[in-house]
Structure formats: C-alpha cells, structure tokens
Amino acid sequence: MPPGPSVTNYGLKWYMDRGDLYYENNIRWARHMYWLAKVVDPEQITHRSRDVAISASQLQVAELDHRIEVVETASHSYSKYAATPAEALASYNSILHNCLKEMEYVPEVVTTYIREHDTSSMGQGISWATAIHVPASVWREILSIIKENINSMLEHPGWSNGLDFFTGIRARSNPLPGFVHKTEAKLTRSRIILFRPELSIWTIFIPNKQRWYGRIMDEQKDIFHVQGDVTYPMVDGYKSYLLARDYFKEGNFNPYDGKSWEASIGQILGKTYNPFLVRTKKIYQLPSGITPTSLIDSIAMTKVIAKRKGKFIILGDDCNYWGTEDLSTPFLEPQPADRKSNFFLGLTYKDPDLPKISGFKVTVDRSDKRIRIPVSLDEKEDEFPGDHDLREIVTHAGLYLGYVKDGTLLDAIARKPGEVKGPGEALERLVVDSIRTSGDPFAWAERMRKKDLFTNQ
Helix, strand or coil, X not given: CCECCCEEEEEEEEEEECCEEEEEEEEEECHHHHHHHHHCCHHHHHCCCEXXXXXXXXXXXXXXXXXXXXXXXXXXXXXXCCCXXXXXXXXXXXXXXXXXXXXCCCHHHHHHHHHHCCCCEEECCEEHHHHHHCCHXXXXXXXXXXXXXXXXXXXXXXXXXXXXXXEEEECEEEECCCXXXXXXXXXXXXXXXXXXXXXXXXXXXXCCHHHXXXXXXXXXXXXXXXXXXXXXXXXXXXXXXXXXXXXXXXCCEEEEEECCHHHHHXXXXXXXXXXXXXXXXXXXXXXXXXXXXXXXXXXXXXXXXXXXXXXXXXXXXXXXXXXXXXXXXXXXXXXXXXXXXXXXXXXXXXXXXXXEECCCECECCXXXXXXXXCCXXXXXXXXXXXXXXXXXXXXXXXXXXXXXXXXXXXXXXXCCCCCCCCHHHHHHHHHHHHHHCCCCCCHHHHHCXXXXXXXXX
C-alpha cells in the first residue's frame, strides 16, 4: 500500500523464505509528525499503530489453516450460542424477503458503483470498469435473474451449491512499536478475500442500503429475542459515534472481537445459511466480498449476545459493549487494550467530548490504492513516495488532536450522512469530504500556531 498522510515516503526490502514474507522498512515521517509525537497521548502512538501493509498470495493457505484451527478449537462451545433451526430459518428468510422488497434498477446507482470500483475485479480477470458499457436492458435482465435466484434460495434453505468462488488478498500490517524509523519483521499470513460475483452484484440493485439494513436488523432482534439495547452503525451511520460518546460517559466499556469470524458464521447460524457460504476444506465460511457479508457478520454477533443485558454497538465482528457481564468465549475475545483506551471504531474516547484517532500508520489500507509488487525468494527493494494534498495532510493530522477545520472531529462526524461499514473507510471518507466542502482546513493548526508545519513542506 502507498504511504498515508503521515509519511512522505518509505523504502522497502522484501523476500520470501520458507513460506514466510520478510521485510525491512525505512520510514520517513512527515515533518509535522515529530511535533504530534510530542503532544498526543502516548497511547495514541502505541495503540493501533501499524507498519507497512503488505501481503502475498503464498500466505493465503496459512490464513485458511488458521481459520479452520480456530473453529476446531472452539467447536465445543458454539452449540451454546448457535441459532435454533427455527431461528436460523427466520433469520435467513428475513434477508432474502427484504432483498426482494428493496431491489430495483436505478441507473445512477449502478454508474456510481462502477466508478467507485473501477479497479476491482468481477472475477476471472474482468474489471468492474468494463461494466460501464453494459446497456440498461442487460442490467434489468440481470436483476430479473437475481430475483429468480433469491426465490430459489428461499425454496431451498440449507442447500449447498457448486458455484465458483474467487479469492483475493488484503494487505496485513504488523503493529508498529512506536514512533520508529526502521522496522524488520515477517508476515506468516495474508488476509483472504472470498467473493462470488453472483452474490456481490446484489449491491448495485439496493439503492437504499441503510433502510435495507435497518429492516433486517430490526427483524433479527425479534427473531433472537435480544435482551440488550443494540445499535448498528450500518443502520444509524455516523450517529453511532455520538451515541458512543454518551455511553462512555456512563462507563463500563468492555469491547470484544470475533475471532476468525467468517469461519465461525456457519457454526453460529447453522446449515440453513449454506446458500450464502462456501466450503473450504472442512468448514463452511462466509465470503468476505459479497453484498450481505457485513450484514450476516452482524447477525451472527447479535445471536451470540442475544441473552445479555447492557448496551451494544455492533459492526460485524466488532462488539462494543457497555455492561458488566463477561461475554468471553473461545471465539469472542475481550480487547483489554481497546478498553484501556476507550477505543471505538477508530477513535479513542479518553475525553468523550473530544474523541481522536489512535495509531500512527505508515500506509493507507484501501483496496483501490493497492500497489502490485513481485514477491519471490529473491530480495527486492523499492521506494514508495506519498502523494497527498496539503489539505488532506493537515486535516488528517488534526484528527489526532480531535479537530477538523475550526471545530471538533465530533462536530464533523455529526454532519456526516450514510452508513458506516468500517472505521478506516469512514474516517478516510470524512477527510476527503471535509476538504471538498467550505471552511479552512488549516484553521485548527493556525489556532495552535502550527500552520507553518504544513504550509512549508
């Protein structure tokens, strides 16, 4: 991945040896980072800091083996939390019936999606960019086929299928030990992306995703007889950050994280969900690149915590809990470092009224920004320069102090529309949208008499 706004460039050496990826990274931080390192909370430097995001297809097998090992180790504990057959069927039907209600062909939505994914693959080497030439008549025919398939899925819950699925990789980054300038490390696994084009394409026919998410999750709460107060950022969007502020003021924050969550889905929701899943070796798991991935992730988490009291904000495998019960299981782990930092969806809420981003990161982590590099037994070396507008750099820097322009980060969040599907994407979108709107992005730095750190680079 290319450098993030905190880094001017980095020099990387890398090679494969005995199935692992080794690298050496020389980091050149932007000038303002030396000042920030002195004024931010020390935990903001150590907690959630990340080295270069890098991956290799050779490491996918180790990731798959790890997922299967997690499921096998936790196999004895799933039954206590798993959905009953009746619950699973009602949950499964809820997704599909609401798809039929919400799906329609809206040309502008299709065009926007294609442009936002023009570097992504549809499978078999076909780029989404080529879909811009598909005529409206074909899109309507595709929608008709999808609805026929959904009706077939409703008629045959629990059936497996022989449809092809495709794999990709996402860059994984090691923790960064602090504000350092050189790292040497290895990676043993790379994140796997599993996607099935016939289930990934549903997205372009659901123009109002927040309404779709909301209807389904409301029904899931009733199906599983949820006892706690549960909120979903996919439904409530950026308002979830404001709600978290209120919860942090009440205390009793205990965050949890699902372990190898996509591989646990089939154990929690049962074979009824098989039409959404793919079989890998001994287990069925949820593909990470289909339209309902985050939705089904959140449904499974909702089932696991259904009998617990307290307040929850759930986003996929990320379970933020304000309450006193112990939610720990072999597949749901407490996050003590996040608890100490009051860390919620990318922000630390040490001061609930002035949340800030946490973690110094060397690179961005967005699939549309990825850089392809050769990986082999022979050592390679290259320089990777940053390419960020000064407005983007100063806006991103302000997030470490909780400021955007002449207001707070929370002020900016409160004005944001749309769903939140991931904290990294949400905060990057906030930065980009902020510099496109009125107001001076240098205002906070000028107020602190540090504007020259950014304008004189």
